[in-house]
Amino acid sequence: MTTLHLIRDSVLINNTITLALTNLAPDDVIVLLDDGCYNVNQDFIKEIQIKVPYTQCFAIEPHMRARSLPTTNLNLISYSDLLDLLFNHNNVITWQ
Amino acid sequence: MSVKSKTVAIVNTKAPFAKTIAKEALDVALIYGSYEQETSLFFQGDGVYQLISGQQPEIINVKNFLKTFSAFEFYDLEKVYICQQSLADRNIKADFHIGNVNVITTHEFSRLLHQHDVLLTF
Numbered sequence: 001m002t003t004l005h006l007i008r009d010s011v012l013i014n015n016t017i018t019l020a021l022t023n024l025a026p027d028d029v030i031v032l033l034d035d036g037c038y039n040v041n042q043d044f045i046k047e048i049q050i051k052v053p054y055t056q057c058f059a060i061e062p063h064m065r066a067r068s069l070p071t072t073n074l075n076l077i078s079y080s081d082l083l084d085l086l087f088n089h090n091n092v093i094t095w096q
Numbered sequence: 097m098s099v100k101s102k103t104v105a106i107v108n109t110k111a112p113f114a115k116t117i118a119k120e121a122l123d124v125a126l127i128y129g130s131y132e133q134e135t136s137l138f139f140q141g142d143g144v145y146q147l148i149s150g151q152q153p154e155i156i157n158v159k160n161f162l163k164t165f166s167a168f169e170f171y172d173l174e175k176v177y178i179c180q181q182s183l184a185d186r187n188i189k190a191d192f193h194i195g196n197v198n199v200i201t202t203h204e205f206s207r208l209l210h211q212h213d214v215l216l217t218f
Contacts, residue, residue: 008114009114010111010142012141012142012185012186013110013111013141013142034113034114035111035113035114035142038111038142038145038186041186041187041188042186042187062155062156063156065152065155066113066151066152066153066154066155066156066158067111067113067145067151068148068149068150068151068152
């Protein structure tokens with residue numbers, strides 16, 4: 001049973017976000033959105049990529065561009081890609 | 097008899113777009129500026145994200161209130177302080193969309209904060 005993890009806040013401000021790491025399985029998929037995008041600059045993203053392959057780490061492209069963030073260490077997706085992910089997972093956890 | 101007016105520090109600790117608090121802090125700063133109250137702006141924690149250059153909130157349908165930062169000087173808001181440690185923690189380069197800002201150590205940040213009569217945190 002794979003789970004989709006939506007990260008909606010900055011790990012430096014909201015300690016709850018670190019719980020996503022604890023609850024990540026190798027088949028899971030992670031998506032950064034809203035203020036969760038800021039985590040691309042953090043070790044948090046490196047720790048995630050130790051647990052799940054790069055191909056399972058995403059960020060919403062307009063959310064990243066709006067914040068002028070570097071877009072090198074994960075895959076950028078559109079809102080409709082997010083919708084596909086939502087329908088293709090048994091469960092979703094929103095970390096916020 | 098003249099009374100010395102109080103100095104105000106507006107402390108910005110939140111990122112700009114997901115919540116409206118950053119916009120509210122800006123509005124308060126501009127109001128104080130309009131009334132010639134001596135006001136300084138402090139940016140710490142995720143608040144430093146309000147200053148990085150190249151942001152385009154229009155993409156996510158947020159009004160670009162960051163543009164208003166460039167009007168600070170017209171409101172006599174000339175003291176803008178940024179916490180060096182907060183930038184380092186976030187791996188952000190000191191590349192800001194406004195000039196005339198001071199990047200200072202946490203110690204100096206605290207010292208300057210304590211020089212103000214009134215602190216408003218957002």
